[in-house]
Amino acid sequence: MKCHYASDPKTGKKFLIPGCMTVVHSDDIKDCTCMMDITDFEKEEYNQKIKELRDEIKHLQEENRIYRKLWQKVKKQLRLKKTLM
Ligand SMILES: [Zn+2]
Numbered sequence: 001m002k003c004h005y006a007s008d009p010k011t012g013k014k015f016l017i018p019g020c021m022t023v024v025h026s027d028d029i030k031d032c033t034c035m036m037d038i039t040d041f042e043k044e045e046y047n048q049k050i051k052e053l054r055d056e057i058k059h060l061q062e063e064n065r066i067y068r069k070l071w072q073k074v075k076k077q078l079r080l081k082k083t084l085m
Contacts, residue, residue, distance in 0.1 A: 002020070002032070002034030004016075004019070004029075
């Protein structure tokens with residue numbers, strides 16, 4: 001049985017019935033993993049890793065852009081120095 005809410009027939013008060021260990025510990029249905037099977041976990045982990053790698057690539061591309069710009073400035077200054085000598 002997956003995590004779900006039920007209500008007490010006498011009081012009408014809603015309560016959570018955990019179906020997975022994560023919800024047993026957190027007492028929050030948002031953490032439910034009942035619907036996930038091992039492939040969902042792997043997919044989620046895989047997607048997280050892809051996101052991290054894409055972020056890293058983006059960061060490195062930006063860093064590379066900055067260094068290329070700096071290198072162009074240095075080259076320009078070196079050429080200027082040469083012409084003044
Ligand atoms: Zn659950």
